[in-house]
Amino acid sequence: MTFLRSLIAGAAALACVAAHAEDFNLGIISTDSSAVLSQRWQPLVDDMSKQTGLHVKAFFATDYAGIIEGMRFNKVQVGYFGNASAMEAVDRANGEVFAKITYANGDTGYKSVLITNVNSRFKTLDDVFKNTKDVTLGFGDPNSTSGTLVPGYYLFARHNTPVNTSFKAVLPSSHEANLLAVVNNKIDIATNNTEMLDTLKKDHPDKFAQVRVLWTSPLIDSDPLVWRKDLPQATKDKVRTFFLNYGKTDPHEKAVMAAITGYSGFVASSDAQLLPVRQISLFQQKQKIQSDTHLSDDDRKTQIAALDAKLSALNAATSKQ
Structure with a gap:
């Protein structure tokens, strides 16, 4: 037994x-x-x-x-x-x-890009930002580095253009779907990355020829x-x-x-390796709080002070890398 x-x-x-x-x-x-x-x-x-x-x-x-x-x-x-x-x-x-x-x-990394069809009316970034209410944007997944976070900070925030309120339409999707939408001229512009462009160039050079790059980000780890x-x-x-x-x-x-x-x-x-992304994320949170009209001045100051403290700690950690 x-x-x-x-x-x-x-x-x-x-x-x-x-x-x-x-x-x-x-x-x-x-x-x-x-x-x-x-x-x-x-x-x-x-x-x-x-x-x-x-x-x-x-x-x-x-x-x-x-x-x-x-x-x-x-x-x-x-x-x-x-x-x-x-x-x-x-x-x-x-x-x-x-x-x-x-x-x-x-x-050692890759880059975020903003793309359009080679035959579109957009030849430069100025063409995009002079009238964004007439532009359809293919944006990335909310948790995408190259599709959302990096262009949100390095491109749209620096042009004082909040993504959710500035464009005719914002259509979040995968890198693949956004790339195909640009190639097929279904949307005006889209975020993407150099990895996807390199793959498209290798596998489908004819479709790659339909893409114009309007903007390229700093290197992403x-x-x-x-x-x-x-x-x-x-x-x-x-x-x-x-x-x-x-x-x-x-x-x-x-x-x-x-x-x-x-x-x-x-x-x-x-x-x-996530420290730079954390800095961008906190900076974007700070911008949202600064523009939030529903917050009282005291609440805004308190929340911004807390974010500034986190940013300072991240800046110090990054300087040691």
Whole structure:
């Protein structure tokens, strides 16, 4: 009887381990359709399963928030994010940056862009901002770094143009959808990034020829990988080893990385890479408070003072990097 109980207990323990392993999900933010993302990432997911012994599955959602919430509720254990969505995962979903991608062309990051169709009436930024009430804008996911946060700060805020109230229409969508809308002349302008443009140029040079770039941002640090802080250390070790070695020498792995979006592999990183994004986010919050007519002067001063203190702390942290 004792042996039987031990056997049953052992089998139950193994079942629990297997069930936990089956739940190991790699979340991928929705920069493209799920079908396109699956085609690009599934070979890496398969290799990750083989090399780590974990039963890894790709986890997709219709928007960035779906991956953030997936990590929050432990449906996603490791996620590929942009910097802005990684910030949300770190703050709200028990996440921690541990790596970031590298590019085959040697770039250390990418840039946000504002694009239009080559045949549109917009030749320069001045053409856009002289009458925005007659302009349809394709904007990014609310948690997108290059589609929303960076252009919101470096482009629209600096032109004193609040996105939600200044344009004829604002149509939030994925990078892929916005790019196709511009190529097909369905919207006037759209935010996007140099990664998507490079992919379009390589895969569809005829469609790339239909795009005019009106504005390019400063460099954005390459996209981070985030894991849940509460993963077992042994699992973290396996995951870290896999990503930091993947694509370095093996021809198959190099081809997989190149097919994702011209990537070459991954290098170690930390939450510190999110500091510039945090600065932009706090600055935008400050602008909203300054223009909020529903706040009393005292409330406005109190909230601005709190944000200024956070910005000062971030500025000091950034200066040490």
